[in-house]
Amino acid sequence: MANSKTLGESLRRHGVTRRGFLKFCSATASLMALPPTMVPAIAAALERAKRPSVIWLSFQECTGCTESLTRSHAPTVESLIFDHVSLDYHHTLQVASGEAAEAAREAAMHENQGGYLLVVDGSIPLADPGYSTIAGISNVDMLRETAAGAAAIIAVGTCAAFGGLPKADPNPTGAVPVSEIIRDKPIVNVSGCPPIPVVITGVLAHFLTFGALPELDRYGRPMVFYGQSIHDRCYRRPFYDKGLFAETFDDEGARKGWCLYKMGCKGPMTYNACATAKWNNGTGWPVEAGHGCLGCSEPDFWDAGGFYNALSIPTSDVTGTVVTGAVAGAALGAAAALLNRGTQGEAREKHATVTVDDLEKGV
Numbered sequence: 001m002a003n004s005k006t007l008g009e010s011l012r013r014h015g016v017t018r019r020g021f022l023k024f025c026s027a028t029a030s031l032m033a034l035p036p037t038m039v040p041a042i043a044a045a046l047e048r049a050k051r052p053s054v055i056w057l058s059f060q061e062c063t064g065c066t067e068s069l070t071r072s073h074a075p076t077v078e079s080l081i082f083d084h085v086s087l088d089y090h091h092t093l094q095v096a097s098g099e100a101a102e103a104a105r106e107a108a109m110h111e112n113q114g115g116y117l118l119v120v121d122g123s124i125p126l127a128d129p130g131y132s133t134i135a136g137i138s139n140v141d142m143l144r145e146t147a148a149g150a151a152a153i154i155a156v157g158t159c160a161a162f163g164g165l166p167k168a169d170p171n172p173t174g175a176v177p178v179s180e181i182i183r184d185k186p187i188v189n190v191s192g193c194p195p196i197p198v199v200i201t202g203v204l205a206h207f208l209t210f211g212a213l214p215e216l217d218r219y220g221r222p223m224v225f226y227g228q229s230i231h232d233r234c235y236r237r238p239f240y241d242k243g244l245f246a247e248t249f250d251d252e253g254a255r256k257g258w259c260l261y262k263m264g265c266k267g268p269m270t271y272n273a274c275a276t277a278k279w280n281n282g283t284g285w286p287v288e289a290g291h292g293c294l295g296c297s298e299p300d301f302w303d304a305g306g307f308y309n310a311l312s313i314p315t316s317d318v319t320g321t322v323v324t325g326a327v328a329g330a331a332l333g334a335a336a337a338l339l340n341r342g343t344q345g346e347a348r349e350k351h352a353t354v355t356v357d358d359l360e361k362g363v
């Protein structure tokens with residue numbers, strides 16, 4: 001397998017310039033909310049890092065997670081990392097098929113015992129293991145076998161992280177997330193339907209740089225990306241605070257870009273980096289396109305449904321006062337924020353900034 005080369009060597013061989021590499025390191029530091037002083041350390045660590053062997057298993061899923069990653073265009077942060085890992089097994093992307101494909105998975109496991117990363121998308125059916133098989137092996141058996149020698153597991157997408165759509169009521173396949181099968185390995189959940197590509201690669205970059213997974217929230221998600229709600233980072237928030245809401249998709253409020261809370265936006269209850277990392281190479285995200293957040297990175301988001309119903313159930317704030325509408329949303333959001341932090345401490349909220357010229361001088 002390709003572990004003999006370092007990431008730095010691989011990047012150079014593919015024509016990535018020093019400037020481009022430092023730009024990537026700066027963006028990575030910013031993504032991980034690390035101070036600019038960490039950029040030289042990130043550059044040095046990534047330069048030396050062996051190309052990690054990655055085995056990617058897809059179970060009950062729609063291929064949306066892989067689509068999300070491959071829709072990115074070079075030279076983005078995600079392509080820089082993902083083009084240079086040793087992706088030794090991936091149903092959708094690999095050239096090999098049949099016995100050759102399975103031989104590649106077994107070789108990667110054997111040659112990198114204890115050192116490879118296992119990425120999983122999709123949930124695992126337990127009602128009958130025969131519901132989903134690969135090369136005649138049930139998903140649950142393949143997961144157990146492949147996880148045994150992995151250094152860590154990244155559960156990509158809401159299906160792998162929480163069960164997702166396959167687990168929605170009445171859950172006919174008995175779908176479960178990775179964490180209900182594997183209990184003895186570090187697991188990081190990168191939820192979202194699909195997840196944001198730079199979040200996937202940000203976790204990989206963190207692992208390569210520090211040799212460990214990032215700090216996680218109570219749902220096993222990286223705090224640096226999931227530590228704040230969509231609502232807290234939404235550019236429409238000033239309209240929410242002023243009580244200015246769109247009521248339909250084509251009213252005056254919608255045309256003026258007012259808050260989408262009354263149209264069912266789940267931003268106050270949803271933790272993800274969509275508002276800052278954005279989608280499609282940073283060009284936009286659902287709320288910017290005029291549609292409320294569906295809450296796809298939260299557990300059981302599908303069963304929660306009500307995508308177009310406002311979070312306006314009368315409720316009580318912390319003092320016991322009955323509140324309604326937008327005020328209830330704020331209370332729910334604040335309560336969810338406290339819960340999300342769990343025992344992991346405060347989210348690091350300041351994003352570092354540093355110029356490439358600074359780096360070229362200092363690194």
Ligand code: SF4
Nearest residue numbers: 234237259260265267
């Ligand atoms: S409710 Fe939705 S649209 Fe309104 S500020 Fe919050 S996240 Fe943005």
